[in-house]
Amino acid sequence: MRSFRVWVACGVLALAAAWCVEVARSSYTCAVCRLMRVDTECLGVVRSRYSENECSRWYVAHVEPTHGHVWRRGACTRLNNLFGVRTGFACRLDDPVWQIPPSFQQQIYQHFQDPREAKALFQDLSDADARADRGRPTVRALVEWADQGFPDTWDLWWARSRGGTSGELPTVR
Numbered sequence: 001m002r003s004f005r006v007w008v009a010c011g012v013l014a015l016a017a018a019w020c021v022e023v024a025r026s027s028y029t030c031a032v033c034r035l036m037r038v039d040t041e042c043l044g045v046v047r048s049r050y051s052e053n054e055c056s057r058w059y060v061a062h063v064e065p066t067h068g069h070v071w072r073r074g075a076c077t078r079l080n081n082l083f084g085v086r087t088g089f090a091c092r093l094d095d096p097v098w099q100i101p102p103s104f105q106q107q108i109y110q111h112f113q114d115p116r117e118a119k120a121l122f123q124d125l126s127d128a129d130a131r132a133d134r135g136r137p138t139v140r141a142l143v144e145w146a147d148q149g150f151p152d153t154w155d156l157w158w159a160r161s162r163g164g165t166s167g168e169l170p171t172v173r
Contacts, residue, residue, distance in 0.1 A: 021042065021043065021081060021082045022042070022079055022080075022081065022087065023040060023041070023042045023079070023080045023081065023082060024039075024040070024041045024042075024077050024078070024079055024090075025038060025039070025040050025041075025077065025078045025080070026038070026039045026041075026073055026074065026077040026078075027073070027074035028071045028072065028073050028074065029071070029072055029074070029097065029098065029102075030056070030069040030070055030071060030072075031070040031071075031072050031095075031097045031122045031123060031125060031126035032059070032067055032069065032070050032119050032122055032123060033055065033056045033059035033060065033063075033067065033069070034053060034055040034056050034059070034102035034105055034106075035050060035051075035052060035053075035056040035069065036050065036051045036052075036053065036056075037049070037050050037051075037071065038051075042082070053102040053103075054102060054103050054106055055102035055103060055105050055106040055109075056102070058106050058109070059106075059109065062109075062115065063109065063115045063116065063119065064116075067119075070122075070123055070126050072095040072097050072098065072126050073095065074094060074095075074098060075091055075092060075093065075094035075098065076089050076090065076091040076092075077089065077090040077091075095126060095135075096125055096126075096135030096136055096138065096139050097122060097125055097126055099136075099139045100139060100142065104146065105122070107146060108142060108146070108154075111145075111150040111154070112153075112154060113153070117154075118154070121138075121154070125138055125139075137161075137162075138158075140161075141157065141158055141161040141162075142154075144157075144161065145157045145161075
């Protein structure tokens with residue numbers, strides 16, 4: 001009988017501990033190819049799961065088969081306990097690249113004469129200074145460029161959208 005109580009007490013403690021263990025899920029996307037990654041972290045162990053999309057597959061086939069991913073975190077991390085019960089969120093401002101759907105980013109790549117120039121644009125968009133200074137205006141200009149049917153080149157469109165001042169052109173490496 002005593003061992004039964006010990007087992008019950010251990011079980012209750014294990015359930016209580018499991019209830020308190022936090023599981024964090026964060027989403028990431030590569031600013032360059034838009035491969036998606038979800039990191040699940042529990043007790044210091046991180047497991048990553050990757051998922052392709054139309055842009056990431058197109059990028060590998062048409063621009064470069066391999067590249068160093070430029071991971072940008074999504075706006076929110078979801079927090080659960082081990083039973084899957086939501087315990088909270090940890091949120092911040094999202095990265096400008098998250099405002100561009102992968103299928104739209106693929107279209108942008110296809111409207112650059114050299115897609116590596118578009119790659120440089122998306123890398124620059126994810127740079128900390130660019131996010132603060134040019135991130136949202138660049139995304140807005142890309143959307144307007146697409147809405148107008150991609151007239152001219154991106155460089156000309158960007159200069160025109162900034163009032164004709166070519167000095168504000170996003171850095172293209």
